[in-house]
Amino acid sequence: MGASLVFINQLAKLTTIRAHLLIPFIVLLVFIGSYTANNSYGDLVAMLVFGALGYAMVAAGWPRAPFILGLVLGKLAENYLYISTTRYGAAWLGRPVVVVLFLLAVLVIAYPFVQARRSRRRAGARCAS
Amino acid sequence: MVVSAWAVLAATAWPWKAALFPLAIGIPVFLLAAAEFCVAATGRRASAEALAVDFVASQHVDRSLALRRTVATFTWLIAFAGLIVAFGFSLAIPIFVLLYLRIAGGEGWLRSLVLSLVAWACVHGLFVRLLALPFPEGWVQAGLRALP
Numbered sequence: 342m343g344a345s346l347v348f349i350n351q352l353a354k355l356t357t358i359r360a361h362l363l364i365p366f367i368v369l370l371v372f373i374g375s376y377t378a379n380n381s382y383g384d385l386v387a388m389l390v391f392g393a394l395g396y397a398m399v400a401a402g403w404p405r406a407p408f409i410l411g412l413v414l415g416k417l418a419e420n421y422l423y424i425s426t427t428r429y430g431a432a433w434l435g436r437p438v439v440v441v442l443f444l445l446a447v448l449v450i451a452y453p454f455v456q457a458r459r460s461r462r463r464a465g466a467r468c469a470s
Numbered sequence: 471m472v473v474s475a476w477a478v479l480a481a482t483a484w485p486w487k488a489a490l491f492p493l494a495i496g497i498p499v500f501l502l503a504a505a506e507f508c509v510a511a512t513g514r515r516a517s518a519e520a521l522a523v524d525f526v527a528s529q530h531v532d533r534s535l536a537l538r539r540t541v542a543t544f545t546w547l548i549a550f551a552g553l554i555v556a557f558g559f560s561l562a563i564p565i566f567v568l569l570y571l572r573i574a575g576g577e578g579w580l581r582s583l584v585l586s587l588v589a590w591a592c593v594h595g596l597f598v599r600l601l602a603l604p605f606p607e608g609w610v611q612a613g614l615r616a617l618p
Contacts, residue, residue, distance in 0.1 A: 361570075361571065361574060361575030361576070361577070362571070362575065362585070364570070364574075364575075365567045365570045365571065365589065366567075368550060368570075369566075369567070369589060372551070372554065373559070373593065373597060376554075376559070376605075377603055382555060385551050385554065389544075389547060389548065392547070393544065396540070399525055399526070399527050402526075418491070419491040422490060422491055423487065423490060423491070426490060
């Protein structure tokens with residue numbers, strides 16, 4: 342991070358380089374990065390497939406962050422759900438931290454609908470005035 | 471909705487230990503997808519500020535041009551993957567950079583050659599010499615070696 346801050350001006354100048362000169366080097370780093378995760382060509386295929394999926398999601402206007410979170414956290418969530426259920430049965434659902442997290446999740450789900458309703462109400466008030 | 475319904479139905483036949491997570495995920499996903507379907511069916515959309523922040527594709531580019539660019543980009547990526555499998559990283563890198571700069575970038579021979587060598591030198595110096603990462607040879611080299 343320190344090195345990034347020291348060279349921030351030089352790094353910012355990279356954005357002025359023509360895209361055609363940058364793209365092959367970025368592609369190289371992406372391919373090498375995905376290959377060296379497990380030293381397997383299968384990771385290159387996975388990278389291409391998920392790249393295409395990510396592009397399709399952008400084109401369709403679907404947010405990718407929840408999908409990535411699900412992929413990354415899915416295994417952890419499965420393990421700890423099983424551990425919690427085995428240890429406490431259904432009683433873990435009533436624990437304070439769990440209740441707060443559930444409430445937060447409900448708020449996050451409800452937020453877009455509340456926002457949309459507010460926007461409609463504001464637009465209606467503007468039209469009326 | 472179809473995928474989550476299928477997952478839930480399939481999981482109901484499994485032992486509870488195996489079915490726990492698919493049910494815990496599948497039921498809420500089905501309900502939320504059904505809610506989203508109902509919202510979409512009524513023609514409502516979330517306001518712009520309510521949507522999740524994500525990269526947004528350019529809207530001002532012609533559809534056919536965008537499609538051509540997308541196909542060309544994915545063709546280059548798949549071609550590079552093919553080059554890596556066929557020739558290994560050490561040969562595929564200069565070949566890909568040279569071809570991309572010449573064909574897609576329209577650069578001159580000299581600049582393309584110099585940048586190809588720079589790319590190869592950087593990768594070889596950093597990943598092979600310094601980090602000692604084992605990049606395998608390609609199928610072509612392996613095939614040539616297997617010849618009597």
